[in-house]
Structure formats: C-alpha cells, structure tokens
Amino acid sequence: MTDTAAEPLIANHHRDLPDDARDHRYDHHDEEEVDQEVDESALVSPGxxxxxxxxxxxxxxxxxxxxxxxxxxxxxxxxxxxxxxxxxxxxxxxxxxxxxxxxxxxxxxxxxxxxxxxxxxxxxxxxxxxxxxxxxxxxxxxxxxxxxxxxxxxxxxxxxxxxxxxxxxxxxxxxxxxxxxxxxxxxxxxxxxxxxxxxxxxxxxxxxxxxxxxxxxxxxxxxxxxxxxxxPETPRYLVKAGRKAKAKGVLQKVYGEGVHGGLVEAVLRRVEREMLEEEDAAEGRGSPGVAKSGWKAKVEKVQDNYAQLxxxxxxxxxxxxxxxxxxxxxxxxxxxxxxxxxxxxxxxxxxxxxxxxxxxxxxxxxxxxxxxxxxxxxxxxxxxxxxxxxxxxxxxxxxxxxxxxxxxxxxxxxxxxxxxxxxxxxxxxxxxxxxxxxxxxxxxxxxxxxxxxxxxxxxxxxxxxxxxxxxxxxxxxxxxxxxxxxxxxxxxxxxxxxxxxxxxxxxxxxxxxxxxxxxxxxxxxxxxxxxxxxxxxxxxxxxxxxxxx
CATH class of the missing domain: 1.20.1250.20 (MFS general substrate transporter like domains)
Structure with a gap:
C-alpha cells in the first residue's frame, strides 16, 4: 500500500506485529521502488x-x-x-x-x-x-x-x-x-x-x-x-513533530508545486519510513515502559538520543x-x-x-x-x-x-x-x-x-x-x-x-x-x-x- 494518508495507521499497526513480521515489512522490492521514486536526476537547479x-x-x-x-x-x-x-x-x-x-x-x-x-x-x-x-x-x-x-x-x-x-x-x-x-x-x-x-x-x-x-x-x-x-520550518522537523501536512506544503515549494509532486510524496514516505525504523530499533534496545509526559519524558528522550549516538x-x-x-x-x-x-x-x-x-x-x-x-x-x-x-x-x-x-x-x-x-x-x-x-x-x-x-x-x-x-x-x-x-x-x-x-x-x-x-x-x-x-x-x-x- 502506498497511500500516504494511511501510513500513520500502518505505523501503529506494525508495533503489534511479531518480530519476524516487523523485520520484513519492507522487502527488497519496496526498497528499490522507494529509491526510484526519490530519484532527483530530473532536477536541473534549485528553485x-x-x-x-x-x-x-x-x-x-x-x-x-x-x-x-x-x-x-x-x-x-x-x-x-x-x-x-x-x-x-x-x-x-x-x-x-x-x-x-x-x-x-x-x-x-x-x-x-x-x-x-x-x-x-x-x-x-x-x-x-x-x-x-x-x-x-x-x-x-x-x-x-x-x-x-x-x-x-x-x-x-x-x-x-x-x-x-x-x-x-x-x-x-x-x-x-x-x-x-x-x-x-x-x-x-x-x-x-x-x-x-x-x-x-x-x-x-x-x-x-x-x-x-x-x-x-x-x-x-x-x-x-x-x-x-x-x-518556514524544515519539512523533516515538521514530520518529526507530527505536522505532515505543513511539511508537504514546504516540500512542494522546494521541489516546485505540480511539477515534482510524486517526488514530494516519495520524500515524505522516506522520512516516515526512517522514523519508523529508528523507533523500532529503539524499542529493540529496551522496553518502552510506561508512557511519561512533562520534563521527565523530555530528559529521558535526550538521554536516549545520547545513548543512540x-x-x-x-x-x-x-x-x-x-x-x-x-x-x-x-x-x-x-x-x-x-x-x-x-x-x-x-x-x-x-x-x-x-x-x-x-x-x-x-x-x-x-x-x-x-x-x-x-x-x-x-x-x-x-x-x-x-x-x-x-x-x-x-x-x-x-x-x-x-x-x-x-x-x-x-x-x-x-x-x-x-x-x-x-x-x-x-x-x-x-x-x-x-x-x-x-x-x-x-x-x-x-x-x-x-x-x-x-x-x-x-x-x-x-x-x-x-x-x-x-x-x-x-x-x-x-x-x-x-x-x-x-x-x-x-x-x-x-x-x-x-x-x-x-x-x-x-x-x-x-x-x-x-x-x-x-x-x-x-x-x-x-x-x-x-x-x-x-x-x-x-x-x-x-x-x-x-x-x-
């Protein structure tokens, strides 16, 4: 499925999959397809x-x-x-x-x-x-x-x-x-x-x-x-912050609205895919535990980022x-x-x-x-x-x-x-x-x-x-x-x-x-x-x- 609107639902569903299914959500064919979709060779110069x-x-x-x-x-x-x-x-x-x-x-x-x-x-x-x-x-x-x-x-x-x-x-x-x-x-x-x-x-x-x-x-x-x-803010930060629609609007300005629309969708899919894989890798290094909020959650997030590095x-x-x-x-x-x-x-x-x-x-x-x-x-x-x-x-x-x-x-x-x-x-x-x-x-x-x-x-x-x-x-x-x-x-x-x-x-x-x-x-x-x-x-x-x- 390539419908970008459905991908957040897919991402949530993947968290409940068994390990072997999670490991193979993206097969070799999918990877080649994404690589072709983000091909920027047609771009002549920055707009x-x-x-x-x-x-x-x-x-x-x-x-x-x-x-x-x-x-x-x-x-x-x-x-x-x-x-x-x-x-x-x-x-x-x-x-x-x-x-x-x-x-x-x-x-x-x-x-x-x-x-x-x-x-x-x-x-x-x-x-x-x-x-x-x-x-x-x-x-x-x-x-x-x-x-x-x-x-x-x-x-x-x-x-x-x-x-x-x-x-x-x-x-x-x-x-x-x-x-x-x-x-x-x-x-x-x-x-x-x-x-x-x-x-x-x-x-x-x-x-x-x-x-x-x-x-x-x-x-x-x-x-x-x-x-x-x-x-604007960068589209990759906007995706990370859960503001995908705004990220898409920025990318359309970057690549040229209506000219490279497919490329915009491909970039969004690639960013979301990377985030999902990183999230899965983080869960694999330790259990997510009980959800926390406030400053304690932010401190633990920073500690986790340092650990990831x-x-x-x-x-x-x-x-x-x-x-x-x-x-x-x-x-x-x-x-x-x-x-x-x-x-x-x-x-x-x-x-x-x-x-x-x-x-x-x-x-x-x-x-x-x-x-x-x-x-x-x-x-x-x-x-x-x-x-x-x-x-x-x-x-x-x-x-x-x-x-x-x-x-x-x-x-x-x-x-x-x-x-x-x-x-x-x-x-x-x-x-x-x-x-x-x-x-x-x-x-x-x-x-x-x-x-x-x-x-x-x-x-x-x-x-x-x-x-x-x-x-x-x-x-x-x-x-x-x-x-x-x-x-x-x-x-x-x-x-x-x-x-x-x-x-x-x-x-x-x-x-x-x-x-x-x-x-x-x-x-x-x-x-x-x-x-x-x-x-x-x-x-x-x-x-x-x-x-x-």
Missing part, C-alpha cells in the same frame, strides 16, 4: 524558493564570519581604550577565545533545543544574541565588558554555526545539498571580507573599533525579521567522522590567521597590517566559490584529499620563511619597518605562503565539515551536529588561547610546522574513514555507515552516479 531561504538563512554565516574576522582589526585598534591601559597578550587571548569557548558551551544545549522547539526558533534566538553582544561590545569601556560582549556573541555563533547548515541541509534536494550548504560557508568568508574592509576603513579613526564591533547588530536584526516573516554503530561512526572533520578544521590553525593576521603582519613589518589581512579574507572567499562550484561534482572526500596537501605546502613554506625573519617585540611592531632587501622578501614569502594555505583550506576543510548533518539519521541529526560543532569550537578555543603563547614558546617556525603536521594527520584520517556522500539523499546516507565506514563501496557508487549523469 527560487530554496535559493531565497538559503540566502536568508546564510546571513547567520555572514554574522559568524564578521564576528570572527573583525576581532583581528579590533585588537590592533583598541589601544588604551579599555580599562585605560594597553591590552596584554593575556587580554587578547581571553577576548579572542571567550567567543569560541561560549560557542562550545552553547552548541550541545542548542542542539537539544533544535529538536524540542525547531531549527527556526534557534536561528531567531541567535539573532537576538548577536544584536545584544554587538551593542555591548560597542558601548563597553572595560576589558571585562568586552569579554562579556564577545561571550554573548559566542553563544549566538555556537547556535547558528550548527543549526544553519542543518536547516539548509534538511530543506535542500540531495542533488544540490553540498552546494547549498556551502553557501553558508560562502557567507562566512564574505563576512570575514566585510570585517576586514570595515576594520581598514575605521582603523585610523579614534574609537573606530567601536563601529567595527557594533555594525554586526544590523544584519542580525534584518535576518530576524526576514526569518520570522517569510521562512554511542550505541548504534552507524550513528557512532557518523559522530566519529563529523567530530574528526570539525576538530581538524580548527586544529590546523586556520582561525589563528582570522584572529591574529593583522598582529602577524604587523610583527613582520607590513605598514598597513589590516589592509594586508584583507588579502587573506579575499583568498578565502574566492576559493570558497571554487568549493561551491565543484563540491557536488568532485565529491566531499576527493576534494579534501586534493586540497589538504596544498595546506601542508603553504604551512611548510610559512615555517621556512619565518626562519629568515627577525620579529620585534609586539609593542614595537608599529614602529617596525621593512628595511633591507632580505627583510622585504621574506615577509612577502610569508604572505604568499599564507594565501596558499588559505586557498587549500577554503576549497576543502573550510567547507566539507559543515556537511555534517547529512551523516546523521533524523532522530539524532540535531544532537549529532551540535556535538560535532562543539568539537569545532572546543578546538577553536584551544587555537585562540594558545596561538600567541605558542608563537613565543615554539617560535613561528615551530608553530606553523606543528599545524602542517596536523594537516598530514587530517589527510590520513580522511583517506581511511571518510566515505563519499555526495548526491545521496539524507535518508540514504545512513545505509553507507550501517555496517562500517563504507569507504570503498561509497566511492564506487559515487563513480557510478557520475557516469550516469
């Missing part, structure tokens, strides 16, 4: 609706990028405006790392909220926090106030950084999901470019840093009203892969450039360090466009295996070049000048090496980890994505608080050599355990990880899909 919601949701990425990028210019512009003294290395490390630390704390909690109240509500809440944090930073006159403002922004960034890719991924057709989620990364890099331009424009003005941090409130307020008035093999493997990619994305040292690039370029003798830092942000933005164009064609796995060696080469060259540069004390960096021929050459080599590294990062490791939501089944997708994002922010916190001390303790040569070694470890890990998921529907990815990491089989199937295009 206006999906582009509109992707761009609107992507504004959170703009805020994410702006708030991580603007601190680089802010740190070299504050002077003695906070607490009536110059910022120490410890002050700078705290101001920088508190954002990622509070993002780390927020990610798991908002992951739970996204399952309880929806993805859209979490994005709206993040917008409010972005506004409050930006205004507090612009008004404060103390280091403590600046740390508080950056911490509020950290909660917003931690919430938005996982839920926006999740939101876009759950709304996107599988054929375009990689590119559409990459739009969020494109907004992040665009936000960093804007941050450096704003930083350059206001860097010479007295108190200009207050404008730098305060401007971040504007796009957050705009997104809040756009999202509140026009954007660890106990169920496919979920556990998805969590390992997602956390691995998010950890390597930060431990490779990239955000040390975002936070401290102006400081680095000031130390090596560039007269306009903020403007020089703009080249880093522009490179990141330009090569994110490359990822946008090719991530679904080349595949997630292969784009990482090709781009990480570029990062290693850039970091290695950077480490070598720093060996030929004598760095002044940071407080004397403003007076440093590029004097001899050799001192002019090696700072330029450092700039070239950093842009090479950033290009490789933007193509692969800067984007692919944010495809994380596709690895998890619906029941644990929000929580799994949140924990992976928490890994990102934990690693980010470590990088932010240790970079300047590492530069002093290990010297720049040792610091960038260590980041290069991390990238080598990332390449080996991707080669061993990361399967190819490009082109698969969200409900199909779970099958890849069900009995193992599925690397060889996934690569073989991806090649087959490419030949069939």
């Amino acid at each position: 206006p609706f999906i582009w509109g919601l992707t761009i609107c949701a992507g504004v959170s990425g703009l805020l994410f990028g702006y708030d991580t990028g603007v601190i680089s210019s802010t740190l070299v512009s504050i002077g003695s405006d906070l607490s009536s003294r110059p910022l120490s290395t410890f002050d700078k490390s705290l101001i920088t790392s508190c954002t990622s630390f509070f993002a780390l704390l927020a990610s798991p909690l908002t992951g739970i909220l996204a399952d309880q109240v929806g993805r859209k509500v979490v994005i709206l809440s993040a917008d409010v926090l972005f506004v409050l944090g930006a205004l507090l930073q612009s008004w404060t006159s103390t280091v403590g106030g600046m740390i508080a403002g950056r911490s509020i922004v950290g909660v917003a960034v931690g919430s938005a950084s996982f839920v926006v890719p999740l939101y876009i991924g759950e709304l996107s057709p599988g054929k375009f999901r990689g590119r559409l989620v990459t739009v969020s990364s494109l907004f992040i890099t665009g936000g960093q470019v804007v941050a450096y331009i704003i930083g350059w424009l206001f860097s010479e003005r007295a108190g200009g840093w207050r404008w730098m941090v305060g401007i971040g409130a504007v796009p957050a307020a705009v997104q809040f009203f756009m999202l509140f008035l026009f954007l 660890v106990i169920v093999g496919g979920n556990r493997r998805a969590l390992i892969i997602a956390c691995m990619l998010q950890g390597f994305q930060q431990l490779c040292g990239f955000n040390s450039l975002m936070y401290f690039s102006a400081t680095i370029f000031s130390l090596v003798g560039f007269r306009s360090p903020t403007l020089t830092s703009l080249s880093i942000a522009l490179t990141n933005f330009a090569f994110t466009l490359v990822a946008f164009a090719y991530i679904d064609r080349i595949g997630r796995r292969r784009i990482l295996l090709w781009s990480i060696p570029i990062m290693v080469a850039g970091l290695a060259l950077c480490a070598v070049a720093f060996g030929f540069v004598t760095l002044p004390d940071e407080e004397h960096a403003a007076a440093a000048s590029v004097g001899t021929s050799s001192s002019r050459t090696w700072p330029l080599v450092i700039l070239l090496a950093m842009t090479t590294y950033v290009a490789g990062y933007a193509i692969g490791l800067g984007n692919v980890p944010w495809q994380q939501s596709e690895l998890f089944p619906l029941s644990v997708r929000s929580l799994g994505s949140a924990l992976a994002t928490a890994t990102n922010w934990g690693s980010n916190t470590l990088i932010g608080i240790t970079f300047l001390p590492m530069m002093e303790l290990f010297t720049p040569v040792g610091t960038f050599a260590l980041y290069a070694a991390v990238c080598v470890g990332a390449w080996v890990s991707v080669w061993r355990i990361y399967p190819e998921t490009a082109g698969l529907s969200l409900e199909d990815v779970g099958g890849v990880l069900r009995d193992g990491f599925g690397v060889e089989e996934s690569v073989r199937r991806f090649r087959g899909r490419r030949r069939g295009m």
Whole structure:
C-alpha cells in the first residue's frame, strides 16, 4: 500500500506485529521502488524558493564570519581604550577565545533545543544574541565588558554555526545539498571580507573599533525579521513533530508545486519510513515502559538520543567522522590567521597590517566559490584529499620563511619597518605562503565539515551536529588561547610546522574513514555507515552516479 494518508495507521499497526513480521515489512522490492521514486536526476537547479531561504538563512554565516574576522582589526585598534591601559597578550587571548569557548558551551544545549522547539526558533534566538553582544561590545569601556560582549556573541555563533547548515541541509534536494550548504560557508568568508574592509576603513579613526564591533547588530536584526516573516520550518522537523501536512506544503515549494509532486510524496514516505525504523530499533534496545509526559519524558528522550549516538554503530561512526572533520578544521590553525593576521603582519613589518589581512579574507572567499562550484561534482572526500596537501605546502613554506625573519617585540611592531632587501622578501614569502594555505583550506576543510548533518539519521541529526560543532569550537578555543603563547614558546617556525603536521594527520584520517556522500539523499546516507565506514563501496557508487549523469 502506498497511500500516504494511511501510513500513520500502518505505523501503529506494525508495533503489534511479531518480530519476524516487523523485520520484513519492507522487502527488497519496496526498497528499490522507494529509491526510484526519490530519484532527483530530473532536477536541473534549485528553485527560487530554496535559493531565497538559503540566502536568508546564510546571513547567520555572514554574522559568524564578521564576528570572527573583525576581532583581528579590533585588537590592533583598541589601544588604551579599555580599562585605560594597553591590552596584554593575556587580554587578547581571553577576548579572542571567550567567543569560541561560549560557542562550545552553547552548541550541545542548542542542539537539544533544535529538536524540542525547531531549527527556526534557534536561528531567531541567535539573532537576538548577536544584536545584544554587538551593542555591548560597542558601548563597553572595560576589558571585562568586552569579554562579556564577545561571550554573548559566542553563544549566538555556537547556535547558528550548527543549526544553519542543518536547516539548509534538511530543506535542500540531495542533488544540490553540498552546494547549498556551502553557501553558508560562502557567507562566512564574505563576512570575514566585510570585517576586514570595515576594520581598514575605521582603523585610523579614534574609537573606530567601536563601529567595527557594533555594525554586526544590523544584519542580525534584518535576518530576524526576514526569518520570522517569510521562512518556514524544515519539512523533516515538521514530520518529526507530527505536522505532515505543513511539511508537504514546504516540500512542494522546494521541489516546485505540480511539477515534482510524486517526488514530494516519495520524500515524505522516506522520512516516515526512517522514523519508523529508528523507533523500532529503539524499542529493540529496551522496553518502552510506561508512557511519561512533562520534563521527565523530555530528559529521558535526550538521554536516549545520547545513548543512540554511542550505541548504534552507524550513528557512532557518523559522530566519529563529523567530530574528526570539525576538530581538524580548527586544529590546523586556520582561525589563528582570522584572529591574529593583522598582529602577524604587523610583527613582520607590513605598514598597513589590516589592509594586508584583507588579502587573506579575499583568498578565502574566492576559493570558497571554487568549493561551491565543484563540491557536488568532485565529491566531499576527493576534494579534501586534493586540497589538504596544498595546506601542508603553504604551512611548510610559512615555517621556512619565518626562519629568515627577525620579529620585534609586539609593542614595537608599529614602529617596525621593512628595511633591507632580505627583510622585504621574506615577509612577502610569508604572505604568499599564507594565501596558499588559505586557498587549500577554503576549497576543502573550510567547507566539507559543515556537511555534517547529512551523516546523521533524523532522530539524532540535531544532537549529532551540535556535538560535532562543539568539537569545532572546543578546538577553536584551544587555537585562540594558545596561538600567541605558542608563537613565543615554539617560535613561528615551530608553530606553523606543528599545524602542517596536523594537516598530514587530517589527510590520513580522511583517506581511511571518510566515505563519499555526495548526491545521496539524507535518508540514504545512513545505509553507507550501517555496517562500517563504507569507504570503498561509497566511492564506487559515487563513480557510478557520475557516469550516469
């Protein structure tokens, strides 16, 4: 029977079937039929609706990028405006790392909220926090106030950084999901470019840093009203919440009403089927017991979701892969450039360090466009295996070049000048090496980890994505608080050599355990990880899909 209206009744009836009957409700023929029904090969491009919601949701990425990028210019512009003294290395490390630390704390909690109240509500809440944090930073006159403002922004960034890719991924057709989620990364890099331009424009003005941090409130307020008035909840969350009719209406807008109606029904059936199978698997791990309601039931549901992430093999493997990619994305040292690039370029003798830092942000933005164009064609796995060696080469060259540069004390960096021929050459080599590294990062490791939501089944997708994002922010916190001390303790040569070694470890890990998921529907990815990491089989199937295009 394929009548979707009758499927809830069928689902209830299946709970009373004996085990052997439950195991065979979907035979091989049914599975092939569903796979044919959800074939998206006829789709030519995302429609206006999906582009509109992707761009609107992507504004959170703009805020994410702006708030991580603007601190680089802010740190070299504050002077003695906070607490009536110059910022120490410890002050700078705290101001920088508190954002990622509070993002780390927020990610798991908002992951739970996204399952309880929806993805859209979490994005709206993040917008409010972005506004409050930006205004507090612009008004404060103390280091403590600046740390508080950056911490509020950290909660917003931690919430938005996982839920926006999740939101876009759950709304996107599988054929375009990689590119559409990459739009969020494109907004992040665009936000960093804007941050450096704003930083350059206001860097010479007295108190200009207050404008730098305060401007971040504007796009957050705009997104809040756009999202509140026009954007829907994701259809997969709506199905999970029992609002199938509304989910169907959203899917009709995504695929085009009246054009791909059969595809809409097929997607709904696939989501319902996945939910039913997960429910049966959960019952198989233990008796459902007496039905409970209220907060106790919600707490037990959260505990069960955590247990599913660890106990169920496919979920556990998805969590390992997602956390691995998010950890390597930060431990490779990239955000040390975002936070401290102006400081680095000031130390090596560039007269306009903020403007020089703009080249880093522009490179990141330009090569994110490359990822946008090719991530679904080349595949997630292969784009990482090709781009990480570029990062290693850039970091290695950077480490070598720093060996030929004598760095002044940071407080004397403003007076440093590029004097001899050799001192002019090696700072330029450092700039070239950093842009090479950033290009490789933007193509692969800067984007692919944010495809994380596709690895998890619906029941644990929000929580799994949140924990992976928490890994990102934990690693980010470590990088932010240790970079300047590492530069002093290990010297720049040792610091960038260590980041290069991390990238080598990332390449080996991707080669061993990361399967190819490009082109698969969200409900199909779970099958890849069900009995193992599925690397060889996934690569073989991806090649087959490419030949069939």
